[in-house]
Amino acid sequence: MYRTDSPIDKAAELLRRKMTALNGLADVLVRDVKALARDRVEISANRPIVKENERRSQLYLVESGWVFRSRGLASGRRQIVNYALPGDILCADSLLFKASSFDLTARTAVSVIQIEAPQGPELFERHPGLAAAIAWTMGQEDSILAERVVSLGRRDSLEKLSHALCELEARLSAIGLMRGKTIELPLNQEDFADILGISVIHVNRTFRRLSEEKIAEYRKGAIDLLDRGRLAEISGFDPAYLHLG
Amino acid sequence: MYRTDSPIDKAAELLRRKMTALNGLADVLVRDVKALARDRVEISANRPIVKENERRSQLYLVESGWVFRSRGLASGRRQIVNYALPGDILCADSLLFKASSFDLTARTAVSVIQIEAPQGPELFERHPGLAAAIAWTMGQEDSILAERVVSLGRRDSLEKLSHALCELEARLSAIGLMRGKTIELPLNQEDFADILGISVIHVNRTFRRLSEEKIAEYRKGAIDLLDRGRLAEISGFDPAYLHLG
DNA sequence: CGTTTAATTGACATTATTCAACCCGGGTGG
DNA sequence: CCACCCGGGTTGAATAATGTCAATTAAACG
Secondary structure: OOOOOOHHHHHHHHHHHHOHHHHHHHHHHHHHHHHHEEEEEEEOOOOEEEOOOOOOOEEEEEEEOOEEEEEEOOOOOEEEEEEEOOOOEEOHHHHOOOOOOOEEEEOOOEEEEEEEOOOHHHHHHHOHHHHHHHHHHHHHHHHHHHHHHHHHHHOOHHHHHHHHHHHHHHHHHHOOOOEOOEEEOOOOHHHHHHHHOOOHHHHHHHHHHHHHOOOEEEEOOEEEEOOHHHHHHHHOOOHHHHOOO | OOOOOOHHHHHHHHHHHHOHHHHHHHHHHHHHHHHHEEEEEEEOOOOEEEOOOOOOOEEEEEEEOOEEEEEEOOOOOEEEEEEEOOOOEEOHHHHOOOOOOOEEEEOOOEEEEEEEOOOHHHHHHHOHHHHHHHHHHHHHHHHHHHHHHHHHHHOOHHHHHHHHHHHHHHHHHHOOOOEOOEEEOOOOHHHHHHHHOOOHHHHHHHHHHHHHOOOEEEEOOEEEEOOHHHHHHHHOOOHHHHOOO
């Protein structure tokens, strides 16, 4: 077990725990990560982590805080594509592609561990553990986004919201961030709107419906899940796509 | 150059061409692919390639035909998450995860080349080229899905359709499948509905709008792009996310 | 030809958006 | 201590977008 009180160890442990499927590689990964880890960087809330179209050759391993991956449209609309939590890797794509066309912004104060990774061939030939982590991360992201596409395309607002709440609960409890039936999160209703692809006002009405039926209760900074069974039932939630073991 | 008339070479060449960013690895990749390539498999139209939740340790490299990655919901609704074209890799995730919760179905007659890939550690330690291809494929898919999320969440039907047409044009011309201004495709309006997350009837209305404004014309089996500039303008299309060089 | 599948059209219902107010709690400055 | 402001949050009414249902047309095929 790679457990001490160092922040790098904690974040690396979260990462390792996610990658149980790659049994033989999990340890190699942790070794790679530790060898390549550089500074810890603190980003204050609501600051961009990477501006769109910026090229870099580093990865970031999130240690604490919430990060949004989003796109702002010309019309002023915004879509949050995904959110990253402690143990998640950011900018994995920057090692493979010239540019990313999405913004990464810190929703809360965030601290990340910079990992100096070689690009291209060297990455795959010399650091199989890290390469596996990157592939795994992208695969998981892929799977989450595919589920997001289903939600946005074919579920109504009640189903969308219910599904999002189930996902939040699953992802947070996988990293030990759930306290009982309450999700603590830094998202306001506008953030939910931009995740679910609906208007703020409709988010509000949809939360009210959930609240009227005693299924979930929105408060500032937290959501109480009163009936997780109903939430999963409404949205057809099946946690398999998160690949959390 | 790896060009002969063998189908494996043609598909591998398409794959290699996509991965220009990984300069040093492209050749390693082709070697890996050729070494691991097994049978060619033909799937007839409208047959499942993989049923949901089936575990395998093979990859498929598409040689010809159109493949849908989709999810059917309990209510009978369907969402097409993405489509794969010649040169694309299928089932990359099956090497990393226990199961995939999406269906792969052949929309046309499809032929794929089976690639026998080791799972887990061995993949990354012994076949860096293939590992890179898998990571790259997942990264590209990831990027496409992120763009899909934006479309589904924050664009109206006209923008969605325009964006989809731009994407189709870009992806098809990257593999040499565009003839002038006409997209030849096996998609009917119901397929478009399930890609765009709107109803068939609305797809019809939206095509009519494009046609009235002389922007694009739907015919069975083909779409004529009369004004690509307008299409890109309407949808804010920027091909960068496809990473096609 | 009849049959089938897909496309098209119109009338209507539903869902979600927009706009405009109002509320409420937590600062902040007088 | 109070008045004010500000960022959410909440609510209702009007409007726009999209979905559903039902019927019709068109093309494709044996």
